[in-house]
Amino acid sequence: MKPIRLAASLGAAFMLSATVSTIALAQAPVCSAPVKVLAQPRDGLTLLEDSKDEFQKLSGASFQIDYLNENDRRAKSRADASTVGNYNVYYVDEANVALFASSKWIVPLTDYYPADYDYADFDPGRQKVATYDRKVWFAPLTGGGDLMVYRKDILEAAGIQPPKTLDELIADVPKLTNPDKGIYGIALRGARGSGANVWRWMPFFKAYGGQWFDGDKPAFNSDAAVKATETYLKLFKDSAPGTQTGSWDESTGAFLSGQVAILVESTPLSGMAVDPKTSQVVGKIGFLPPPAPLTGGGYGHGLAIAAKANADDASKKCAGLFIAWATSKENEKRRLDAHQFGELNRTSILSSKEFADIYGADLGQALAETGKVTAVNFWQDPRWPDLGDRWGIILEELVTGTRTDIKGGLNELEAYANELVKK
Amino acid sequence: MPRRSSLPVTFVVPTLVILLILSMVPTLYAIVIALQNRELSSTAYSYVWFSNFVDLFFDRRFLNAVWVSVKWEVVTVVATMAVAIGLGVLMFEVASPRLRNIYCLLFIIPVLLPRVSAAFVWKFAYHPLYGIATYPYRLLTGGLIFDPLSKPATALFAVASVDVWQWGLFFAVIVLKLLETLPPQPIEAARLDHARRWQIHAYVTLPMLKAPLISLMFVKMIESLRSFDLIYVMTRGGPGVATETLDMYAFSQGFIESGKVSYASAMAVLMMIATVITFTMLWKRVQA
Numbered sequence: 001m002k003p004i005r006l007a008a009s010l011g012a013a014f015m016l017s018a019t020v021s022t023i024a025l026a027q028a029p030v031c032s033a034p035v036k037v038l039a040q041p042r043d044g045l046t047l048l049e050d051s052k053d054e055f056q057k058l059s060g061a062s063f064q065i066d067y068l069n070e071n072d073r074r075a076k077s078r079a080d081a082s083t084v085g086n087y088n089v090y091y092v093d094e095a096n097v098a099l100f101a102s103s104k105w106i107v108p109l110t111d112y113y114p115a116d117y118d119y120a121d122f123d124p125g126r127q128k129v130a131t132y133d134r135k136v137w138f139a140p141l142t143g144g145g146d147l148m149v150y151r152k153d154i155l156e157a158a159g160i161q162p163p164k165t166l167d168e169l170i171a172d173v174p175k176l177t178n179p180d181k182g183i184y185g186i187a188l189r190g191a192r193g194s195g196a197n198v199w200r201w202m203p204f205f206k207a208y209g210g211q212w213f214d215g216d217k218p219a220f221n222s223d224a225a226v227k228a229t230e231t232y233l234k235l236f237k238d239s240a241p242g243t244q245t246g247s248w249d250e251s252t253g254a255f256l257s258g259q260v261a262i263l264v265e266s267t268p269l270s271g272m273a274v275d276p277k278t279s280q281v282v283g284k285i286g287f288l289p290p291p292a293p294l295t296g297g298g299y300g301h302g303l304a305i306a307a308k309a310n311a312d313d314a315s316k317k318c319a320g321l322f323i324a325w326a327t328s329k330e331n332e333k334r335r336l337d338a339h340q341f342g343e344l345n346r347t348s349i350l351s352s353k354e355f356a357d358i359y360g361a362d363l364g365q366a367l368a369e370t371g372k373v374t375a376v377n378f379w380q381d382p383r384w385p386d387l388g389d390r391w392g393i394i395l396e397e398l399v400t401g402t403r404t405d406i407k408g409g410l411n412e413l414e415a416y417a418n419e420l421v422k423k
Numbered sequence: 424m425p426r427r428s429s430l431p432v433t434f435v436v437p438t439l440v441i442l443l444i445l446s447m448v449p450t451l452y453a454i455v456i457a458l459q460n461r462e463l464s465s466t467a468y469s470y471v472w473f474s475n476f477v478d479l480f481f482d483r484r485f486l487n488a489v490w491v492s493v494k495w496e497v498v499t500v501v502a503t504m505a506v507a508i509g510l511g512v513l514m515f516e517v518a519s520p521r522l523r524n525i526y527c528l529l530f531i532i533p534v535l536l537p538r539v540s541a542a543f544v545w546k547f548a549y550h551p552l553y554g555i556a557t558y559p560y561r562l563l564t565g566g567l568i569f570d571p572l573s574k575p576a577t578a579l580f581a582v583a584s585v586d587v588w589q590w591g592l593f594f595a596v597i598v599l600k601l602l603e604t605l606p607p608q609p610i611e612a613a614r615l616d617h618a619r620r621w622q623i624h625a626y627v628t629l630p631m632l633k634a635p636l637i638s639l640m641f642v643k644m645i646e647s648l649r650s651f652d653l654i655y656v657m658t659r660g661g662p663g664v665a666t667e668t669l670d671m672y673a674f675s676q677g678f679i680e681s682g683k684v685s686y687a688s689a690m691a692v693l694m695m696i697a698t699v700i701t702f703t704m705l706w707k708r709v710q711a
Contacts, residue, residue: 071659075678082463082682103464180566182552190573192661241551244573245661259552382464389680393484397663402575 029060031318036309037065038080039091040073040301044141044335044343048326051334059321071193074385081105085308088319092138093301094129095194099382101132106304108135112320117328121346125374129300132380138302139327140345144267145296145374146203147366148288151281154183154261162262162288166207169262169291170231176261177238185238187251187260192396194378194388196247201395202377203264203294204228212379212387218417221410229398229406236399244400256280264290266299267370270363271341287366289373296374303327383420390416450695457689463682475689485690487664488672491579495654495668498583499590499647504640506591511598512624523599530592538589542656545585546572549657572658575665582657582666586650594639601632637709641702648698669694 039045045065056062066087068076077090081100092100100106109130113119119127119139126143130136150162158176163169173185189200208231210224236244240254248266255263256272256279263269272278273285290296303326305319325331327345335343336354344350356364378384394409403409457475461468479485510530514523533541548556551570560569571581605628613623629636651670654660660667660675667675669690677687 079678241568241570386681396661400573400662402663
């Protein structure tokens with residue numbers, strides 16, 4: 001009997017130790033050090049910082065977010081990723097995800113994104129923007145397309161119907177401008193940058209049939225680009241003061257403070273426009289898709305796992321858990337409760353009753369319709385930021401009058417594109 | 424024969440070695456990188472020797488940046504010294520000692536502000552619709568819009584005015600203190616000879632302060648070379664490339680637009696050579 005008892009005791013001891021170690025493993029914290037995040041300011045991320053304790057409990061470590069404005073965040077993350085690798089998580093966007101992915105500065109997200117957090121629940125358009133080379137690289141924090149937001153009161157007073165076509169927009173904008181009353185027909189972006197003035201210019205370029213490349217051959221130096229630029233410069237004559245060297249902040253700021261009649265901008269504007277905390281035009285606005293044939297600029301920003309700072313699998317899992325938690329349904333619900341329209345990305349939230357109760361049916365309808373004309377307007381290539389930024393400078397020169405030859409600017413850009421392709 | 428002490432060597436050598444490492448290592452590294460074709464997005468590189476330097480001379484933005492940098496240097500240094508001397512002499516002539524102290528305190532405040540904060544404050548002040556600096560124009564013209572930061576002709580001067588606001592007022596305090604340290608006899612002698620106030624300063628006090636004023640000018644010249652943060656926040660080199668200085672263009676090529684670190688390093692090396700030559704020549708001329 002003794003050997004049997006011994007074997008049974010050993011077996012029980014083994015089972016117990018296995019159970020204990022399983023429990024210990026189950027409770028072992030996923031993160032051993034705080035997660036360092038480089039991001040640009042977002043209301044959703046600020047709100048997230050209120051729940052630091054929750055992440056600490058979940059993962060065993062806290063997190064720290066360093067904020068820089070969009071252009072600085074792009075420059076800093078690029079420098080950090082290619083050199084020291086100080087950050088575990090980068091805020092990336094549609095314009096630089098191809099560069100970050102092809103340079104192996106970030107790792108495919110879904111390998112480390114816990115299945116429980118349901119990545120498939122994100123809006124399909126945003127999932128598309130987060131995908132490069134058939135792999136998913138980031139979890140969306142914001143995204144969407146363009147909407148035309150207009151002042152009903154100003155248009156009614158001028159006897160003008162909301163423009164449905166680009167020609168109507170071009171005709172209406174000068175009629176709506178009345179500097180004596182501090183009203184301007186439109187607000188555009190003049191500041192340089194692939195995500196600034198070029199972003200707003202691209203729908204015109206696409207509307208006139210422009211395309212960036214034909215295979216490896218630059219195809220943008222075309223009548224479409226000239227016409228798009230001429231139209232952009234023409235509309236700029238009625239753009240609100242401060243926008244000539246301004247970007248999103250300046251153009252939306254001008255609209256929200258009541259100086260602009262029509263604004264075609266990225267969808268988060270609509271949420272800001274109906275929020276009394278940020279808008280002086282609540283109750284006076286209407287929403288429509290961009291005038292045809294303008295395409296909406298499909299975009300998406302989100303969080304990606306850095307490759308260099310997360311050298312081992314454990315660090316990558318920790319960063320993946322942070323991203324999953326930060327973009328989870330629970331956190332997105334908190335953002336909905338805080339009326340952070342621009343921070344909502346999950347279909348389960350966007351189609352919820354609470355969403356419809358807060359933002360109304362009009363906005364939901366406009367969002368659904370604008371989805372049909374939302375497109376990827378930029379060149380989906382790692383070299384896009386380089387090319388886009390170069391055009392941004394030339395476009396800013398044209399907007400501010402430092403140069404006047406549109407064709408000369410396009411020729412210069414084409415020569416630069418050829419150099420890029422040769423490399 | 425007395426034994427020579429090794430104490431000076433013990434103190435000086437380690438310090439010199441540290442200084443040498445701190446200054447020479449990055450400099451040599453920058454020179455080496457400038458001879459290569461490194462880019463941030465790739466680990467592969469090779470030596471292209473002077474190709475980056477040659478390319479620079481065919482790059483319109485580089486040539487523009489050289490011209491903007493020269494303009495920036497001349498405008499800020501001349502304006503700062505003019506404001507400093509003008510205000511310093513004015514305070515010396517018209518203000519009581521008590522009032523001078525109050526002015527000194529007020530004039531030091533701008534330079535204590537971090538550059539980035541000052542840049543943001545003035546960026547808002549220059550806003551065409553809400554800015555306090557553009558308000559008088561709106562008032563006088565019945566609401567016409569003036570946007571100095573988006574006009575190529577005025578942007579550089581608008582940014583330079585912030586630099587002068589910070590340093591000109593601070594230097595005015597230094598000029599005042601220098602004037603107060605001068606012996607009173609030459610000034611009294613000039614007064615007895617019925618010299619006018621401006622003549623006293625033009626021919627007596629300022630020539631006596633030639634050496635410290637030249638030192639101040641050199642300090643400002645060096646400081647003006649480092650105005651990246653101010654210009655970056657206020658205009659980012661715009662409108663177009665109207666305020667794009669060499670350091671800003673180098674940063675832009677290295678980190679914002681292209682990730683061409685070798686090309687950016689070539690610019691930095693050229694800037695270093697040009698600065699050393701210019702300052703050495705100026706210093707020798709002043710010494711002579």
